[in-house]
Amino acid sequence: MRFLQPTTWAEALEAKTVHPDAVAIAGGTDVMVAVNFGRLRPAALLDLTRVGELQEWGTEDGVVRLGAGVPYARVITELGDRLPGLAMASRTIGSPQIRNRGTVGGNLATASPAGDAHPALLAADAEVEVASVRGTRTIPISDFYRGVKRSALAADELIAAVRIRPPSGPQQYSKIGTRNAMVIAVAAFGLALHPDRRAVGTGIGSAAPTPRRATAAEDFLAGELASAGLWESRAELPATTAARFGELVASAAAPIDDVRGTAAYRVHALSVMARRTLGWAWTEYRTSKEV
Amino acid sequence: MRLTCTVNGSAQQVDDVWEGESLLYVLRERMGLPGSKNACEQGECGSCTVYLDGVPVCSCLVAAGQAEGRAIGTVEGMGSEETLHPVQQAFLDAGAVQCGFCTPGLLVATDDLVTRSLAAGAPPADAEIREALAGNLCRCTGYEKILDAVKLAAQRMAAPTTGAPR
Numbered sequence: 001m002r003f004l005q006p007t008t009w010a011e012a013l014e015a016k017t018v019h020p021d022a023v024a025i026a027g028g029t030d031v032m033v034a035v036n037f038g039r040l041r042p043a044a045l046l047d048l049t050r051v052g053e054l055q056e057w058g059t060e061d062g063v064v065r066l067g068a069g070v071p072y073a074r075v076i077t078e079l080g081d082r083l084p085g086l087a088m089a090s091r092t093i094g095s096p097q098i099r100n101r102g103t104v105g106g107n108l109a110t111a112s113p114a115g116d117a118h119p120a121l122l123a124a125d126a127e128v129e130v131a132s133v134r135g136t137r138t139i140p141i142s143d144f145y146r147g148v149k150r151s152a153l154a155a156d157e158l159i160a161a162v163r164i165r166p167p168s169g170p171q172q173y174s175k176i177g178t179r180n181a182m183v184i185a186v187a188a189f190g191l192a193l194h195p196d197r198r199a200v201g202t203g204i205g206s207a208a209p210t211p212r213r214a215t216a217a218e219d220f221l222a223g224e225l226a227s228a229g230l231w232e233s234r235a236e237l238p239a240t241t242a243a244r245f246g247e248l249v250a251s252a253a254a255p256i257d258d259v260r261g262t263a264a265y266r267v268h269a270l271s272v273m274a275r276r277t278l279g280w281a282w283t284e285y286r287t288s289k290e291v
Numbered sequence: 292m293r294l295t296c297t298v299n300g301s302a303q304q305v306d307d308v309w310e311g312e313s314l315l316y317v318l319r320e321r322m323g324l325p326g327s328k329n330a331c332e333q334g335e336c337g338s339c340t341v342y343l344d345g346v347p348v349c350s351c352l353v354a355a356g357q358a359e360g361r362a363i364g365t366v367e368g369m370g371s372e373e374t375l376h377p378v379q380q381a382f383l384d385a386g387a388v389q390c391g392f393c394t395p396g397l398l399v400a401t402d403d404l405v406t407r408s409l410a411a412g413a414p415p416a417d418a419e420i421r422e423a424l425a426g427n428l429c430r431c432t433g434y435e436k437i438l439d440a441v442k443l444a445a446q447r448m449a450a451p452t453t454g455a456p457r
């Protein structure tokens with residue numbers, strides 16, 4: 001095994017082209033588990049923790065560009081106000097030790113249906129910036145997930161950053177597990193209200209082969225809010241609307257039975273999480289000042 | 292490959308490190324520092340917690356080469372047998388150590404929590420302690436004595452002048 005340790009982004013991309021079978025390692029919280037248990041013996045490890053560009057975040061034209069190597073602990077402390085949905089999801093991940101190392105880039109590349117960043121990124125309409133020596137391209141988040149633990153990333157590509165527009169309205173994240181820490185989600189749900197464009201964003205986790213949006217639920221709720229003039233009036237949300245939203249979110253899922261829960265439980269949990277997160281988000285919207 | 296880093300303030304260099312090896316393995320098997328414990332090798336138990344450039348991490352999930360040139364702090368650096376670190380003394384006094392396997396990781400995690408809390412102006416509240424130690428499993432104590440120990444450590448570290456001068 002080789003250990004490649006580039007210090008610049010250009011060197012990292014060069015290394016990935018010369019050694020396409022090298023496995024990138026950032027926080028190591030997925031990679032090292034597999035190596036420790038003998039499930040992964042790559043020809044080379046490509047350490048990305050020395051690449052300064054990946055450890056930074058900034059704002060470009062009002063959009064946050066979050067370097068793929070920024071650990072969750074920093075997303076929580078430095079970006080809680082700009083990226084509330086992703087920060088909420090980050091708080092549920094693993095333990096403090098895991099959040100000190102694990103990164104959004106690693107979560108994306110692993111592309112587990114249970115990864116906690118995904119529902120928040122889907123709800124916020126994030127974009128993934130990937131690059132190789134061939135150039136850089138931007139992938140809308142809903143095109144990124146291609147199957148169970150498969151993504152749109154090519155063999156010579158690395159993830160540079162995710163781009164997320166700070167919210168114009170409330171965001172929420174909800175996750176079901178057996179404990180308050182250190183759990184892989186039984187089911188998870190991310191919600192974002194986008195009053196600026198009169199739209200609704202959703203993300204479902206752990207309840208389909210890939211993370212996915214509940215587009216019918218998004219369209220339904222945006223339609224109801226518009227036709228009843230609720231974006232403007234900020235009046236109370238009818239209980240029937242919230243309940244229907246929950247049903248539509250649940251019907252977008254395609255879960256399986258596994259050790260963590262049954263498909264039926266996941267569907268039920270999603271409808272409850274969708275209804276509740278909508279209640280919390282709407283209350284926040286009603287009580288927030290007009291912008 | 293060769294690995295050069297600083298452990299508990301002293302420069303260390305080891306050769307013939309396998310590229311897929313964890314920092315935990317290097318510490319225990321190559322540097323003679325078995326304080327950090329190996330219980331799960333998958334980030335679940337926290338018994339291998341060390342400081343990496345001042346940040347608590349599971350050393351079983353750090354690839355050895357990622358520690359190149361970095362500063363590592365382990366339980367061996369916290370106190371000596373003659374003069375225990377206040378966190379170590381508090382764990383003993385509160386009865387928070389039974390088999391002791393979880394203790395080194397908990398000591399590092401507690402030291403980090405208490406140091407950060409006191410720097411921010413107040414000892415950690417119960418909820419903060421539970422949150423900060425959520426990644427450290429103990430199969431013996433039932434955690435109550437560990438909570439007591441953290442509070443005792445915070446109290447003593449906030450008022451280091453009480454008791455014998457050090």
Ligand SMILES: Cc1cc2nc3c(=O)[nH]c(=O)nc-3n(C[C@H](O)[C@H](O)[C@H](O)COP(=O)(O)OP(=O)(O)OC[C@H]3O[C@@H](n4cnc5c(N)ncnc54)[C@H](O)[C@@H]3O)c2cc1C
Pocket residue numbers: 023024025026027028029030031032033048068069092093094095098101102103104105106107108109110114115116117157158159160182183184185333334335
């Ligand atoms: C104890 C424990 C608890 C956990 N709890 C949770 C949880 O609650 N929720 C959750 O979602 N996950 C959880 N995880 C999984 C893991 O922490 C996350 O998936 C994390 O985001 C992985 O990030 P990393 O930087 O550690 O990735 P690494 O392990 O370094 O890499 C993961 C994958 O991403 C690739 N990769 C990394 N960076 C890049 C890049 N820039 N470009 C291209 N490929 C890249 C690697 O090659 C590898 O395939 C847990 C893991 C452990 C060990």
Ligand code: FES
Pocket residue numbers: 328329330331332333334335336337338339340349350351352
């Ligand atoms: S041995 Fe590292 S967390 Fe358990």
Ligand code: FES
Pocket residue numbers: 387388389390391392393394428429430431432
């Ligand atoms: S004292 Fe035995 S595991 Fe904690």
